Amino acid sequence: MTIEILLASAVLAFAVAFIAGLGRVSRFAVIRRVTAVYVELFRGTSLLVQLFWIFFALPAFGIQFSAFLASVVALGLNYGAYGSEIVRGAIIAIPKGQTEASIALNMTNFQRMRLVILPQAFRMMLPGFGNISIELLKGTSLVSLITLTDMTYKGLIIQNSNISYTMPVFVTLLFAYFLVALPLIILARKLEKRSAKGVANA
Amino acid sequence: MSWDWNFAIEVFPEILGAIWLVIAITFGSFIVALILGLVLTFARRSSFKPLSLLVYAFIEFVRSTPPLVQLFFVYFALPAIGISINKYTAGIVTLGIHYSTYVSEVYRSGIEAIPKGQWEAAKAMNFSKTQTWFRIILPQAIPPVIPMLGNYLIVLFKETPILMAIGVGEFLQKAQLIGSTHFKYLEPITIVGLLFLLLSYPSALLINRLEQKSNQAFTGKKNRRLTNQFHLKSGA
Numbered sequence: 001m002t003i004e005i006l007l008a009s010a011v012l013a014f015a016v017a018f019i020a021g022l023g024r025v026s027r028f029a030v031i032r033r034v035t036a037v038y039v040e041l042f043r044g045t046s047l048l049v050q051l052f053w054i055f056f057a058l059p060a061f062g063i064q065f066s067a068f069l070a071s072v073v074a075l076g077l078n079y080g081a082y083g084s085e086i087v088r089g090a091i092i093a094i095p096k097g098q099t100e101a102s103i104a105l106n107m108t109n110f111q112r113m114r115l116v117i118l119p120q121a122f123r124m125m126l127p128g129f130g131n132i133s134i135e136l137l138k139g140t141s142l143v144s145l146i147t148l149t150d151m152t153y154k155g156l157i158i159q160n161s162n163i164s165y166t167m168p169v170f171v172t173l174l175f176a177y178f179l180v181a182l183p184l185i186i187l188a189r190k191l192e193k194r195s196a197k198g199v200a201n202a
Numbered sequence: 203m204s205w206d207w208n209f210a211i212e213v214f215p216e217i218l219g220a221i222w223l224v225i226a227i228t229f230g231s232f233i234v235a236l237i238l239g240l241v242l243t244f245a246r247r248s249s250f251k252p253l254s255l256l257v258y259a260f261i262e263f264v265r266s267t268p269p270l271v272q273l274f275f276v277y278f279a280l281p282a283i284g285i286s287i288n289k290y291t292a293g294i295v296t297l298g299i300h301y302s303t304y305v306s307e308v309y310r311s312g313i314e315a316i317p318k319g320q321w322e323a324a325k326a327m328n329f330s331k332t333q334t335w336f337r338i339i340l341p342q343a344i345p346p347v348i349p350m351l352g353n354y355l356i357v358l359f360k361e362t363p364i365l366m367a368i369g370v371g372e373f374l375q376k377a378q379l380i381g382s383t384h385f386k387y388l389e390p391i392t393i394v395g396l397l398f399l400l401l402s403y404p405s406a407l408l409i410n411r412l413e414q415k416s417n418q419a420f421t422g423k424k425n426r427r428l429t430n431q432f433h434l435k436s437g438a
Binding site: 045047050052134137140142145156159181 | 204262263265266267268269270271272274275278279281282283360361362363364366367373374377378381386387388391392394395398399402403406
């Protein structure tokens, strides 16, 4: 269950990160403003509060999510907001000359983004995305508080059934999370190295 | 059902009442993080290899496991081996330890930005190790990273709601209790969200300004690199 939530919310988070990140550098002030409000709203409040709000408060407006969907939406939107800052940071870090060169080559705005800016910016985003996915994994443990049976919740159930299991249960749980995080850490490092290949130190 | 102003106004003071507890926990754990972070930084740089490797493993482990599970470990599992602490201490200790690993990374980036010449000069002046650290290195390494530390203070503040899991009566726990007694969750939880926004957004702006000021004060290539590093690392 933890992995399911992790994957589903990671997909949502990265999609949201790109949309919001591009929105923050949009030509249209309205889009910039709207995405900025979204990002600040989600970065300014706690993930757990957002999770509770989506699960407990939204039904008041007639929008009832299942616990799973609420978790994925909360995690996706929260980390999407953090991710969008990474996307935005990477895009504005691309030297202006690149934009000017693409204009000189008569590229459309879309071509410029897709062919010139993003490929270079993407390399800069990788370390940040690696960190975000680990943060996301850590965030998934919170869903146990809205009674979704993820790893943490299962641990609590076992611990409740027999109090003498307390110590081994939580030690196992900690190592289990670390084990899930390990491939993410290694993958993030590898990607970072690979994308740095063949590029002069930026 | 929609937003009920009377109910919101009625429950607002009750939720706001938790503010001192939240502030106490935030600053308490931040102090733990600042001190322990420094200890971890020193241990990580120790020339005694096993210690530095052990600390490295500890930092990676703590950073990549959920604070919620760590909280359960401290509060539920430690009493099993005879270390029993109350829920407030457990919360402060857990958050403090968790963020000390982040803080130590911040210190590290600050220390690594100090030019080698400073170390050499200290050696040439026959400074002892302690003198070098406390009179030469740290006074130069810490001020540029203060804005980053401030950022982690805000992150830590936003992490306090997880303490509701062990029954610490902070904002969200209060809201949850009110919600379950009145069967109305919308108002209390929205108030909590607004409180967090109201407290963290202005502080974030303040720290942003501080960061710009300190960038002006500590201009130089190394400092720019330092802030870049931070932007990539600040996923939390």
